[in-house]
Amino acid sequence: MEPIVAVEVGTNRVRVFVGEAREDGGLMITAVGDCASSGVRKGELFHFESVSQCLERALHQAEDAAGLTINDVHVALSGSQIEGLPNRGEIPVEGEIGPTHVEHVCRVAREVTLPADREILHSIVGQFSVDGLCGVKPEGMVGQTLAADVLIVHGKHARMYNMVRVVKGLKLEVTDILFSGLCAAMAALSAEQKLQGVLLIDLGGGTTDYMAYAQAKIADAGALGVGGDHVTNDIAKAFRLSTVEAEELKMQHGDAMVSAAGRTRRLPLPAGAGETLRTAKLSDLQNVVHLRMEETFGLIRARLQRQNLLPLLGGGVVLTGGGAYLKNVAQLAEKVFGLPCVIGGPRNVSGLTANLAGPEYATGVGAVLCAYKNACQRQEQARGLWKRLGHWFGLS
Amino acid sequence: MNLGKDNISSNPRCRILVAGVGGGACRVLDGILADWAEPPPMAAINTDDRALADSAIPLKLMIGRTIAKGMGAGGDAELGRLAASEDKDALRAMVTDYDLLILVASLGGGTGTGTAPVLAQIAREEGLLTLAYVTTPFAFEGTRRQEQAQEGMALLRQQADAVIGLPNERLHAMLPEGTPLSEAFAFVDRMMGAGIRGLWTLLARNNMLNLDFSDLQTLVENSGNECCFGYGAGAGTDRVEQALGELLEGAMLEKGRVIANSGAMLLCVAGGPDLALSELEKIHRRFQDAARPGARISMGAVVLEGWEGRLALTVLAAEHWMPPARSSGDITADDLFGAPRETAVPEGKGRRGRRAAQQSELSLVDDRGRFKDVAPTIHDGADLDIPTFMRRGIRIPT
8 A cells, every 4th residue: 555644734833644554454654744834823724835835844854754755645624614513314224224225324414505615524424223223233234214323524615725725736636634633533542432432632733623422423523713822822911922932931831720839939921131020920820821721621511511422421531732731731621521531642553653652643643544544445445345434433 | 469478589580699708708698597587599608618517508619629628718819719710610500590699798808809709700701790799898907908808899890790898997987986896797797688688679579669670780780880888777656767867877878978979879668568658758859869960769669577667778879870871860750659660581691792792892903912813713702812811801910
């Protein structure tokens, strides 16, 4: 199989990952390109030329490291416009259910009317039901109605087009566009967690993606246009600092929880030449960060609560993305969701050296993993081994 | 006429919760509970689990278990605030089903001063009208408590719809020389209790002469976030004179100065079945004479069983009254003696909408900082690009 290349254009970093199939069927990451991003805000491209330059640099790095020429890529996409829409398709059946019925019901379930400016990114089959019996393997069963529950992840057409345009401008082909939250879940969650029900939150620089698995299927997905940059901006506003200074302060002392000790500790604030030295209470800084993160988690919680998903998340919460490095962020998530929370990183792949195991690499590695599994599936299909459509999405 | 038989807590017109934060306020509520036959829904909130355990109030909420460890806030308002922030969800769940929150706090201490603004903010976010009844410390309690009380008051004014201040100093003047300390505090608690009771009785009951939630809403929303409260009582044949004298010449309303300055006031008369029309007329006339010309006086009366020969007057006055856009004015004879008006249903949702509109007006482009060039992230009407602390009106000192 050809090496697989995934591109992740984030708000703070642009990363390129190259993966190759191993003989035992596993996946190995063989090269990475990584450079600072510019021209992206809140996951949306707003300056094509800058984005293009960053991407080119990252691609070159990856090409040099892998010793190959990259021709086509998979793109991981985020942004606040991405939404999950659960839908159910139902068809009447007669006699034994065969692959054609399954294919048919999936097609029906995917038929949703979206606003004209939106396009389906993924449609993920969660489970099948035969005559109201949920979670069955329908082939070979006999019944009168066959239903499929799918989650349709959709985004704005224009945003996808922008991304494709930038990639094509570098004389590359886009094989597929993947929702970055799904990619992160792919990389960071175990099959067991998905069975138990789990919530993955990817804390990016400009966006926060989430993906919820309940009752062994994907139950909800979405993205918020709020990320680590907002924390930085809040700090900058609160203490009248530049973005760079605020970022530095966040890295050094940022904390998602307010500590009693923070009330007595004062931090020196960066001051320009000739300015008198200013200080701020650590607890004030903690509070600014806390309020933002609590709100972000709260928005996700509210959404899950509306669908009564919270009690189904026995596997707890997994945090990925660069924002997972924020001190006490897992503690805060535990409090907001009332569920155990851990920091996750890429797993399910080999060849990762220690410096690729961090939570910020989950999306990129997951994108390669997604693409690889897609490719495997296509191969199997080509060999005539029809498998349940998209079954790996739900449970791998 | 239905005399005190209606089940108040299930009254759908206006669901009122009386919440006391901190030790002082819980004592006030305990006082209300002790001499009130049908108490309203009340909640006690404290960081001190022993004080909470001693309270007779049925609904108790212990906050800041992690941060204060059940030992109280030790007079530190910051600790009180953190404790409340820790248990925001519990506070939210507590208030969410009500229309009006009467928040009782004695400012100056740790829990009351720190927690009250947080609770008011939560109530505001949930669309409740919030009236904060607060006392400020006696001068002898020290400057630190005074300063802390002032800071708490300023924060509370930002969050609550109206803050009704009852400076202990003012009450001091009402007490005879040589009053024991414990009695002085008990007196403060009694006055607070009486005020809360007066207001609550007025709103929650099906009264002979109705004042309703919308009257109160109009008063507090245009009060410049500050109301004064007065209470006077009398018994026997010259009960009206006694009560009026206590109110208009007493220290609580600064010998009538507050009434003279106020642009609008809400007047509640509570009496027994023998409450006479002429008495109401007399009270109204006296207030009209005492108030400045054109002041808006809304009056309500309630008849309580077992109150024969007794009379109590409760006044809420807005010194910084800003008339709403639609015309305001005196009450007319129709208002006073006409048929009881239809009670308005409080507009919880509407209020929330109003707040949101105000907020978007205030959100200057600059608050968006580095996001000022890109499309805003709007979620439920809030611009998430604006720092959370700013949207919540939390002041970060720099």
